[in-house]
Amino acid sequence: MTRIDLNADLGEGFGRWRLTDDEQLLSVVTSANVACGFHAGDAATMRRVCEQAAERGVRIGAQVSYRDLAGFGRRAMDVPPAELAAEVAYQIGALEVFARAAGSRVAYVKPHGALYNRIVRDEEQASAVVEGVLLAGAGLPVLGLPSSQFLKVGERAGLPVVTEAFADRAYTVEGTLVPRAQEGAVITDADAVVERSLELARSAAVTALSGERVVVRARSLCLHGDTPGAVGLARRVRERLEASGVRVEAFV
Incomplete structure (x- = not known):
């Protein structure tokens, strides 16, 4: 049976401001990428999302980022490798406190935004992120694009x-x-997103913007929580996958 994990970026608020409907999305996804305070999120938000995820049996992942609250972590930044490694470990450690308090744990690490895209090709920055994961301990799984430098360095x-x-x-x-x-x-x-989800899960391929077919073998499928109608779309995706015989389950 084909299996796929559904992950979403959650806890992307700060103070009184909230971007994602965390509680509703946690009823759909199997893994939660929780913002750790550098691109979004704060202590109270991390605690709340960890508690809700633990109650629902959803895996908790640390969504680490460049230190960029104003730019939501989507601005290109040049951070010295040693500093980046320390900041990655810091973010994982902060989230781990709240995950353990909720009776769970940080189960994996996924970079966010500009950092995520940078380490697809930049081996030095990818190595710094991996160093940060190792510094945090526990040998956590890392989530990223197939064939990215990040996954290659992590595997090594x-x-x-x-x-x-x-x-x-x-x-x-x-x-x-x-x-x-x-x-x-x-x-x-929305219809296109639903069908592409099924295509990625069952065929491990997708049509590129230029029209060519591209192989994309993935164990996890990301559903963005900051788009309009995100909860309803996430539900449609999960229903379509399960109705087509795809088993939706966490990868850890």
């Missing part, structure tokens, strides 16, 4: 690696994500 370091795909993002022929600034980078048609 002995970390479990998990490949990921995006149903609502356009792909290049190289299997990377089309930059958000480019027209057509984000897929907004």
Whole structure:
């Protein structure tokens, strides 16, 4: 039976401001990428999301980022490797406190935004993130794009690696994500997102923005929580997958 994990970025609020409907999304996804305070999130938000995830049996992942609250972690930054490694470990450690208090644990690590895209090709920055994961201990699995430098470096370091795909993002022929600034980078048609989800899960392929077929073998599928109608779309995706014989379950 085909299996797929559904992950979403959660806890992306700060103070009184909330971007994602965490509680509703946690009723759909199997893994929660929780913001650790650098691009979004704060102590109270991390605690709340960890408690809700633990209650529902949803895996808790640390969504680490560049230190960029103003830019939501989506601005390119040059951070010295030693500093980046320390900041990655710091974020994982902060989330681990709240995960354990909720009776759970941090189960994996997924970079966010500009950092996620940078370490697809930048081996030095990828190595710094992996160093941060190792510094935090426990040999946590890392989540990223297939064939990315991040997963290659992580695998060499002995970390479990998990490949990921995006149903609502356009792909290049190289299997990377089309930059958000480019027209057509984000897929907004709900029906198209649902069908692409099934295609990725069952066929391990997707049509690139240029029209070519691209192989994308993924164990986890990301559902963005900050798009309009995110909860309803996530439910549709899960229902479509399960109705088609795909088993939706966490990868850890």
